[in-house]
Amino acid sequence: MATAAEKGEQVRRRLRRAAVELIAETGWRAVTTRGVAERAGVGAGLVHYHFPSVEALLREAALGLMREVAERAAEPMERAADADEGLRLLLGALDAHTGTDPVSLVFLETYLAAARDADLGARVGAVIAEFRGRTARWLRRCGTAEPERTAAVLAGAVDGLLLHRALDPALTAAAVGPVLHRVVGAGPSAPTEGGRG
């Protein structure tokens, strides 16, 4: 029945994927109608047929990627037995990105774009608010003090370390793990393990 409609959805997917690639390669403002069309292997006119504007395509593509990645990072962490394992999983997710890979760059580019676009800012803010909420719930289960604030610092630190990592590859999970461990390790009143006397 809807063979044409299905093909249209497939093209929309290809355009979103191409947009994400180009945001990472050239930067948000440098993604062009013709560039994304060529990368997706379609005619230039198709972009404005499927999307109201290039900017709208970028917003949709970037938000989709962020939701996917946040979900993939939060879900295993939530099932961690203790703070140690959860932090190890979170740092593993950090080590999967170098600061110069497409995912890192799209995240950072989208943050910048969101700082200048109130609508996009609200949507991106909702994504990280959900991630922080899930992280806080996990931290509370682990007995960490001030779970909400700790989650906020953790989320910020992960993105900030990604930012710095592009300039200093030595900034691995192994290097920062011990320090971040102090953040989640134990509240002043409820050490989970190894809280030496």
Next chain:
Amino acid sequence: MATAAEKGEQVRRRLRRAAVELIAETGWRAVTTRGVAERAGVGAGLVHYHFPSVEALLREAALGLMREVAERAAEPMERAADADEGLRLLLGALDAHTGTDPVSLVFLETYLAAARDADLGARVGAVIAEFRGRTARWLRRCGTAEPERTAAVLAGAVDGLLLHRALDPALTAAAVGPVLHRVVGAGPSAPTEGGRG
């Protein structure tokens, strides 16, 4: 003698200032020859007389700002008596920026640009390496464990929190201070103060 040369230097300063403003307002890749010239109040041709390219102007202007701000943030911290006061000073510097002010945005834009330009990356990397070095020396004086790694996490966290702050203004220094205090507060073997036990 060199009145003409002095005037040239003044124009170069105006162009750098205009470039910084426009990087913040529109984004690195969206700064144009004519835009920066108009903002600086000079003819469009002057940009390519004083600078080899728009990109070179942006690099020079952004790096100058970063050096200034890093110096202004590191210098008082180094003179702090203990970890508490130093962290308070650092968080004060954080609270001076909202994530959407020019300084924040230029920092973040420059990080992104540096991730795509090896030369710029090396220069920006040198700036934050110096900042981290000075922070590490201060942390060592305060008795914090693993001062280098702690400094790296602190520097990353500050920039990351700036990034998130544009989307969530509730992320103030007061909110994250208690958590960051765990990072610098005391090593496992050398608490500086208030190490209850």
Next chain:
DNA sequence: GTTCGCCTTGTGCGGATGCCCAATATCGAC
């Protein structure tokens, strides 16, 4: 087989871009 709706293409338009360049202004040296 014809009609209809969605998808797809290429081209065109007005405008903006980076950079170059000839012409001009400014000002110290002599």
Next chain:
DNA sequence: GTCGATATTGGGCATCCGCACAAGGCGAAC
């Protein structure tokens, strides 16, 4: 005053931009 070096201007060129649009498939419904 004249000269020469530096600073400055505005315009021009080739190229790219976002978006609109007419024209053409192409499968499903009838």
